[in-house]
Amino acid sequence: MTRMKSIFRWFLANTTLATVAFLSAGRTNLPMVRAYIATFSVITLIAALIVDPQLFEERSNPGDIGLDPFSGTGITIFFLSTVAVAAMDAGRFHWTQVITYQTQATALAFVAFFMCLQVWTMAVNPFFSSVIRLQTDRGHQPITRGPYRLIRHPGYFAMLFNMPAIAVALGSAIALVPAVIGSLVILRRTIHEDRFLRNELAGYAGYMLMVRYRLIPGLW
Numbered sequence: 001m002t003r004m005k006s007i008f009r010w011f012l013a014n015t016t017l018a019t020v021a022f023l024s025a026g027r028t029n030l031p032m033v034r035a036y037i038a039t040f041s042v043i044t045l046i047a048a049l050i051v052d053p054q055l056f057e058e059r060s061n062p063g064d065i066g067l068d069p070f071s072g073t074g075i076t077i078f079f080l081s082t083v084a085v086a087a088m089d090a091g092r093f094h095w096t097q098v099i100t101y102q103t104q105a106t107a108l109a110f111v112a113f114f115m116c117l118q119v120w121t122m123a124v125n126p127f128f129s130s131v132i133r134l135q136t137d138r139g140h141q142p143i144t145r146g147p148y149r150l151i152r153h154p155g156y157f158a159m160l161f162n163m164p165a166i167a168v169a170l171g172s173a174i175a176l177v178p179a180v181i182g183s184l185v186i187l188r189r190t191i192h193e194d195r196f197l198r199n200e201l202a203g204y205a206g207y208m209l210m211v212r213y214r215l216i217p218g219l220w
């Protein structure tokens with residue numbers, strides 16, 4: 001995959017997100033929806049410019065379906081559902097009006113932080129696939145630099161907390177329902193992937209001795 005193809009995929013992803021958000025909201029003048037889409041656009045553009053294009057190709061077309069092949073699709077569905085429900089709540093139905101603007105702004109800052117952490121993870125880990133598989137065709141090996149020095153799954157850490165933060169940033173308590181379900185899917189995938197890598201990837205057991213925690217330093 002070339003860098004231009006990565007940028008084209010960035011354009012498609014952002015067009016899809018904006019379409020889902022604005023159609024769900026029924027209007028385009030919601031400040032926090034606009035701010036979230038702008039944040040998503042800028043950070044994902046940075047990813048398209050700095051992450052190895054071959055990783056995007058792997059994530060789009062992995063070499064095999066791998067272990068637990070449907071979790072990646074499930075995460076995407078719950079992510080888009082979170083945005084859609086939150087936008088409908090804020091723009092159309094006003095189911096929940098309990099989240100203050102200050103709380104939304106703080107949550108958006110956390111969204112930006114978690115997205116930047118995920119981009120950093122992808123930048124240092126060329127094996128951050130969309131499926132759980134042993135990438136022998138790509139020279140798979142444990143990654144120990146960057147955020148992988150602190151926890152074994154920093155990308156999943158970012159995704160786990162990002163979805164609830166999105167719901168809060170968009171001002172919707174009810175959108176926490178798909179967000180939390182999506183986070184549980186990510187948690188389940190983390191457990192399966194960590195076990196798979198321990199059993200199948202050479203050197204991973206040694207890495208586990210160096211970095212003890214999967215997702216939350218000092219806890220788990």
